Amino acid sequence: MDKFVKTSLHLVFALLLFSAASAQQNNSVNDSLKVKDSTDSKVKLNIGTDIMSRFIWRGSDYGNSPSIEPTLSLSLSNFEVGCWSSIATSSFYKEIDMYAKYTYKSVSFLFTDYYVPLVNNTPASPDIRYFNYDDKKTAHYFEGSLIYKGGNNFPLWLLGGIFLYGNDKRWGYNVQKDSLCKTYYSSYLEAGYTFNIKENSADLFVGFTPSAGAYGNTMGVVNIGITGYRKIRFSKDLELPVKASLIFNPQKSDIFFAFGITL
Numbered sequence: 001m002d003k004f005v006k007t008s009l010h011l012v013f014a015l016l017l018f019s020a021a022s023a024q025q026n027n028s029v030n031d032s033l034k035v036k037d038s039t040d041s042k043v044k045l046n047i048g049t050d051i052m053s054r055f056i057w058r059g060s061d062y063g064n065s066p067s068i069e070p071t072l073s074l075s076l077s078n079f080e081v082g083c084w085s086s087i088a089t090s091s092f093y094k095e096i097d098m099y100a101k102y103t104y105k106s107v108s109f110l111f112t113d114y115y116v117p118l119v120n121n122t123p124a125s126p127d128i129r130y131f132n133y134d135d136k137k138t139a140h141y142f143e144g145s146l147i148y149k150g151g152n153n154f155p156l157w158l159l160g161g162i163f164l165y166g167n168d169k170r171w172g173y174n175v176q177k178d179s180l181c182k183t184y185y186s187s188y189l190e191a192g193y194t195f196n197i198k199e200n201s202a203d204l205f206v207g208f209t210p211s212a213g214a215y216g217n218t219m220g221v222v223n224i225g226i227t228g229y230r231k232i233r234f235s236k237d238l239e240l241p242v243k244a245s246l247i248f249n250p251q252k253s254d255i256f257f258a259f260g261i262t263l
Helices: 002-030 175-180
Strands: 043-052 067-076 079-088 093-104 107-119 140-149 156-166 187-197 200-209 220-233 239-249 254-262
Antiparallel strands (some): 043 067, 043 254, 067 079, 107 140, 156 187, 220 239, 239 254
16 A cells, blocks of 8 residues: 555656646747747746744644744646645754645645654654655655635635545554554644735634544644734835734644744
């Protein structure tokens, strides 16, 4: 099973990257006798990073310290492939995620490979090597998710995700599953709404897990809060987006306040 998953994952990323490269190559051949403006390319490259006071994800703090969160992605038409990471400055947490996304109108299908070798400065799985995909030992989590985003007139979003394979195990909530290293199939559902206040914007959101697993010890709300966004002008030529989030986790009776700058 692990060989099949490994091969399938590599094939997905290879095909998408090949499609993007082929489209760019065709454009270059057709315009080989003239200088090509890079803005004409159908392939879009995104590079950026967030510097966050805390990495809070789906109602939990990962790393317990400021984090650096870089992004690299390529998109072509309705396809996007990319990589996102969170590195805690305390070195207590490390995460590198590869993803592939296809969007049709308002709906996106997303496959994510979360690689988390280190949590609280200890190995997160029996074997933390990147290219180990053994279901019972790997540090990878494979998630399939579906995302709906409404238009400007009704900016609602809905998200549903489920871990399908990998290190979604040994959570301590089910003796039989833990002893046999069975997957919990941890699931997460979220609804959110975006609204504007003058030149700024904010997201209201609530996240729910239907069963015990990666997000909590039982069914319940694990992530509820608000994130505000604005741009701060430091000079005539320098303007940086900033954001702040106030987040509650009712199941853990916890609260977080995080601030970030996007570069």
